[in-house]
Amino acid sequence: MQRILVLNPKGGSGKTTIATNLASYFASQGDRPVLTDNDAQGSSTRWLKKRKPHQAFIHGIAAFERNTRVTRAWQMRTPADAAHVVIDTAAAVDAQSMPELTQGADAIIVPVLASDIDIHAFSKCIADLLLIAKVRRDENRIGVVANRVKRNTLIYQSLMRFLQSLRIPVIATLRDSQNYVRAAELGVGLCEMKHQLVAQDIEDWRPMLAWLKAKEDALRPGEGINPLSETA
Numbered sequence: 001m002q003r004i005l006v007l008n009p010k011g012g013s014g015k016t017t018i019a020t021n022l023a024s025y026f027a028s029q030g031d032r033p034v035l036t037d038n039d040a041q042g043s044s045t046r047w048l049k050k051r052k053p054h055q056a057f058i059h060g061i062a063a064f065e066r067n068t069r070v071t072r073a074w075q076m077r078t079p080a081d082a083a084h085v086v087i088d089t090a091a092a093v094d095a096q097s098m099p100e101l102t103q104g105a106d107a108i109i110v111p112v113l114a115s116d117i118d119i120h121a122f123s124k125c126i127a128d129l130l131l132i133a134k135v136r137r138d139e140n141r142i143g144v145v146a147n148r149v150k151r152n153t154l155i156y157q158s159l160m161r162f163l164q165s166l167r168i169p170v171i172a173t174l175r176d177s178q179n180y181v182r183a184a185e186l187g188v189g190l191c192e193m194k195h196q197l198v199a200q201d202i203e204d205w206r207p208m209l210a211w212l213k214a215k216e217d218a219l220r221p222g223e224g225i226n227p228l229s230e231t232a
Contacts, residue, residue: 001078002216003085005105007098007129010121011091014111014147016043017180019088024189025209027056031083036061036076039090050187064090098133107215108135109171109208111147114159126166143171143211150176172208177201 006019019035026033035058037044048060059079067075078085089101102108108129112122126142129135135142144163149156151173163170179198183190190198190205 001082001085002106002212002219003087003104004107004109004212005087005089005102006109006111007089007093007101008110008112008122008125009091009093010118010125013113013118013122014145014174015039015091016047016088017184018109018111018145018147019044019086020047021180021183021189021191021205022084022212023058023086024056025191025205026084026086027058028189028191030056032057032059032079032081033084033086034059034061034078034082036063036085036087038063039088040064041091044088047184047187050185052187055188055192095128095132098128102129102133102135102141105141106219107212108142109145110142111145112159112163113147114149114153114155116155119159119162123162126168137167140169140215142168143208144168145208146170146173148176149173169211171211172204174204175201 004022006015006022008015016039023033023035035044035048037048037060042062042064045060045062048058051058059082061076061078063076065075087105093101110122110125110129112118129142130137144166146156146159146163149159160170177200179190179193179201183193190201195202
């Protein structure tokens with residue numbers, strides 16, 4: 001089982017967009033993933049509730065809720081047939097919580113937007129991961145996603161220069177696209193939309209899926225996801 005943590009204490013960085021699209025991709029591959037929603041806003045949970053019965057199955061865990069009728073362990077249980085667990089973390093996660101959050105995570109995806117405020121918050125997040133959570137660079141567990149970018153802007157170029165200086169891999173660059181807005185409204189992922197409408201966005205995701213596949217193959221040699229499969 002591969003555990004993927006989507007983390008950035010800065011709100012609005014695109015954690016839910018990445019988490020829901022990853023979950024829908026894994027589901028489309030028949031992997032019956034788990035999508036854990038740690039954010040009190042419940043955006044991932046609302047997205048799951050929009051999905052139709054005929055769509056590929058995703059097991060949802062609303063971790064932000066406290067159900068007094070069952071134990072916490074029962075509420076957080078992971079089905080035995082789940083191949084992937086995608087965790088949508090809350091905004092404003094404090095640094096002291098990061099060691100517990102990152103423990104057991106096979107991959108930590110950190111999205112960042114191309115703005116001065118977001119870059120500053122992101123740099124603190126990376127520092128906390130390295131210095132407080134003790135995630136070592138040589139573990140190759142951290143992957144950065146430049147999110148909602150406009151490639152012909154100066155701030156994008158500045159962001160990419162900054163990211164290159166960190167010696168942490170940039171595993172995807174996602175363009176600013178209305179397809180993500182439509183997918184969120186419909187309770188689907190990009191891979192479940194008409195391919196001719198999302199082809200350019202799907203291309204943006206291939207490096208991230210390949211990075212995750214390589215990490216999964218290291219855990220389970222000979223198995224894993226296929227990042228280059230055709231989508232609907």
